[in-house]
Structures are given as C-alpha cells and as structure tokens.
Amino acid sequence: MSGFKVAVVGATGNVGREMLAILAERRFPVSELVALASTHSIGREVSFGDKTLKCKALDHYNFSSTDICLMSAGGAVSKEWSPRIGAQGVLVIDNSSAWRMDPDVPLVVPEVNAEAARGFSKKYIVANPNCSTAQLVVALKPLHDHAKIKRVVVSTYQSVSGAGREAMDELFSQTRAVFVSDPVEPKKFPKRIAFNLIPQIDDFMDDGSTKEEWKMVAETKKILDPKIKLTATCVRVPVFISHSEAVNVEFENPISADEAREILREAPGCLVIDRREPGGYITPHEAAGEDATYISRIRDDPTIDNGLNFWCVSDNLRKGAALNAVQIAEVIVNRGWLKPKRAAA
Numbered sequence: 339m340s341g342f343k344v345a346v347v348g349a350t351g352n353v354g355r356e357m358l359a360i361l362a363e364r365r366f367p368v369s370e371l372v373a374l375a376s377t378h379s380i381g382r383e384v385s386f387g388d389k390t391l392k393c394k395a396l397d398h399y400n401f402s403s404t405d406i407c408l409m410s411a412g413g414a415v416s417k418e419w420s421p422r423i424g425a426q427g428v429l430v431i432d433n434s435s436a437w438r439m440d441p442d443v444p445l446v447v448p449e450v451n452a453e454a455a456r457g458f459s460k461k462y463i464v465a466n467p468n469c470s471t472a473q474l475v476v477a478l479k480p481l482h483d484h485a486k487i488k489r490v491v492v493s494t495y496q497s498v499s500g501a502g503r504e505a506m507d508e509l510f511s512q513t514r515a516v517f518v519s520d521p522v523e524p525k526k527f528p529k530r531i532a533f534n535l536i537p538q539i540d541d542f543m544d545d546g547s548t549k550e551e552w553k554m555v556a557e558t559k560k561i562l563d564p565k566i567k568l569t570a571t572c573v574r575v576p577v578f579i580s581h582s583e584a585v586n587v588e589f590e591n592p593i594s595a596d597e598a599r600e601i602l603r604e605a606p607g608c609l610v611i612d613r614r615e616p617g618g619y620i621t622p623h624e625a626a627g628e629d630a631t632y633i634s635r636i637r638d639d640p641t642i643d644n645g646l647n648f649w650c651v652s653d654n655l656r657k658g659a660a661l662n663a664v665q666i667a668e669v670i671v672n673r674g675w676l677k678p679k680r681a682a683a
C-alpha cells in the first residue's frame with residue numbers, strides 16, 4: 339500500500355483530535371496512522387475517519403519505520419522528543435513554541451512561505467506558528483505584496499481552546515457555577531474567565547508585554563518580513579473556539595479599503611464577508627469548524643496616511659494549529675521533498 343506512516347503525538351488533545359479529523363477529511367496519503375499520547379492514555383480510543391484507533395504511549399514507541407510525526411503535546415515534550423524523532427529521518431511538524439525561533443527550523447504558513455518548508459532537512463523539524471500569528475499572516479501577506487506594510491497594531495480576542503482541553507472545561511464549569519450560584523474558582527486561568535475577559539495570555543516579559551504578544555511580533559517577522567513593525571495586545575475571551583483580531587495596518591504605499599477587499603477576495607486561505615449592514619461580518623461562532631481565515635469590517639483609517647482597519651476571525655484549532663500542520667505536510671509530500679521509507683526500502 340502506498341502512502342506515509344504518520345504518528346500523531348497528543349492524539350487525545352484538542353489539537354491532536356483535530357489533526358486526525360483533518361488528515362482523514364483531506365485524504366492525506368496515510369498507509370498507517372499511529373495515535374500517541376501520555377502513558378495515562380494507553381488504550382484510549384480516538385477516531386480517524388471511520389476507524390477507531392487505540393492510543394499508544396509516546397515513551398514506549400519506536401519511530402524507526404515512521405515517516406511523519408505531527409507533534410502536539412506541548413513545549414516540554416517537544417523539546418525532549420522532536421530532535422530524537424527527527425534524528426531517525428522522521429519529518430516532525432511541531433505545534434509548540436519550542437522550535438519556532440530556531441534558525442535551523444522553518445516556521446511555515448503555506449499560504450505565505452511554503453518554499454521555506456524545504457529547509458526541514460536540517461533538523462527534520464518544521465514549526466507551526468502560534469494560532470494568533472497564523473491567521474494574521476494569511477491576511478497580511480497579500481496586502482503586504484501590494485502596498486508594503488510598515489506597521490501593524492493588533493488586538494486579539496482569543497478563545498479558551500487555545501489553552502487546551504482543561505481550559506475549555508474551566509469555561510464550561512465556571513459558566514455553570516455562575517448560573518447555579520456556586521463559587522467560581524480559577525485554576526488554569528489567572529482570573530475568572532466566565533462572563534469576563536483576561537488581558538494576559540502566557541507569562542509576562544521584562545518589558546511588560548506577555549509572551550503571546552512577543553510571539554506575534556517575532557513570528558510575523560520570521561514568516562512574512564523582518565522589517566514589519568508589529569505591536570499586539572492579547573486578550574482571552576469566554577469563547578470556546580476561534581480567535582478574533584482587530585487589526586490596524588499602516589502601509590508604505592497607498593491602498594484603499596475597496597482595493598484591499600478585492601485583493602483579499604482572491605487571496606489563498608482568505609474569505610471576505612464584509613457587508614456594511616447588521617450581521618454583515620463574521621463572528622467566532624461561525625468560523626468554528628471552518629478552514630478559512632475570515633476578513634470583515636475592512637475600512638480606511640483616516641487618522642494616518644495609507645492606513646486600513648479590518649477584523650479577522652479563524653478557527654484556532656484548525657488554521658491556528660492542526661490544519662496548518664497538515665498543509666505543511668502536504669507541501670513537503672506534494673513537492674516530492676519526502677518519500678515514504680517503505681518505498682525506499
């Protein structure tokens with residue numbers, strides 16, 4: 339049977355389950371799929387298309403005959419395991435932040451810099467960007483090609499699924515607790531998330547920004563253009579799935595809202611929903627389960643030369659994580675940069 343032997347590490351998690359669904363939906367050429375998680379999940383069942391797979395433990399797994407490993411088990415696991423797996427000639431596509439800024443690891447969003455994925459052969463690792471960066475660069479790239487971006491000011495409204503399964507459970511249980519007048523206890527988040535907003539995602543840095551904000555700056559530069567200046571404020575909101583972003587862009591060259599709308603309509607990965615009437619825009623609820631990066635509310639910013647505002651929404655578990663990882667694998671496989679080990683044997 340032709341195809342690639344694929345392992346999904348973190349198969350029981352939010353992103354891992356979505357990876358299994360997307361590999362099946364997009365008919366990725368899989369000859370065998372192995373679901374891996376921690377030792378607690380040995381034997382736990384996960385779905386892959388119409389099949390049910392039993393999870394194995396990462397710790398006990400031999401990768402020598404595996405071709406591709408989609409890694410989604412957090413930074414600590416990735417730091418330890420990705421180089422060991424990559425050293426066996428297995429293409430590792432990692433979802434954590436562990437390798438994103440390593441100069442020998444490409445950081446890839448296929449609509450923006452697919453060609454960079456070729457560099458996987460240095461360490462056999464490719465990094466997937468942070469979820470809030472992925473959707474932003476999909477929208478910025480076609481505008482940058484047209485009018486050259488000078489500076490971006492972005493405010494994010496990020497769903498709880500971006501913080502993993504336990505964070506989704508916390509929003510659910512706190513919401514219930516509010517309704518039945520039980521005490522509301524923050525565990526995963528630093529403050530109550532139900533019926534609230536939290537202006538902190540990830541740890542604080544010395545300059546007062548958070549790591550999530552820093553990631554948006556550094557990753558946009560690495561993927562799109564190191565000359566782009568970007569400043570971000572990242573906020574967690576009580577939404578289960580999909581991140582939203584209010585984006586202000588200053589360009590070097592003139593670009594009108596109408597031109598931007600036409601450019602984005604043609605751009606890969608983007609879907610423009612922009613009618614100037616009640617409901618003529620996309621909300622996170624509508625983007626959940628979808629692949630596109632939705633763009634709405636495109637308008638001129640009259641306070642600066644060559645300025646635009648827009649609203650950008652995407653499913654953080656799909657384009658922000660699992661879909662982007664599978665698209666990277668597709669680029670590498672479709673361009674013939676990786677062959678199945680079994681075929682070579």
Ligand SMILES: NC(=O)c1ccc[n+]([C@@H]2O[C@H](COP(=O)([O-])OP(=O)(O)OC[C@H]3O[C@@H](n4cnc5c(N)ncnc54)[C@H](OP(=O)(O)O)[C@@H]3O)[C@@H](O)[C@H]2O)c1
Pocket residue numbers: 347348349350351352353354374375376377378379396397410411412413415433434435467468469499500501502503504654655658659
């Ligand atoms: N959620 C997003 O929007 C998003 C976006 C971009 C990147 N990411 C990144 O993707 C990764 C996973 O996120 P998530 O939201 O899917 O988290 P999650 O729902 O909490 O799932 C974590 C997964 O990792 C597994 N795991 C934990 N420790 C392990 C170990 N020692 N060995 C093997 N497997 C282990 C868990 O297995 P058990 O069930 O056995 O514990 C589970 O399958 C993180 O690095 C995150 O930063 C997430």
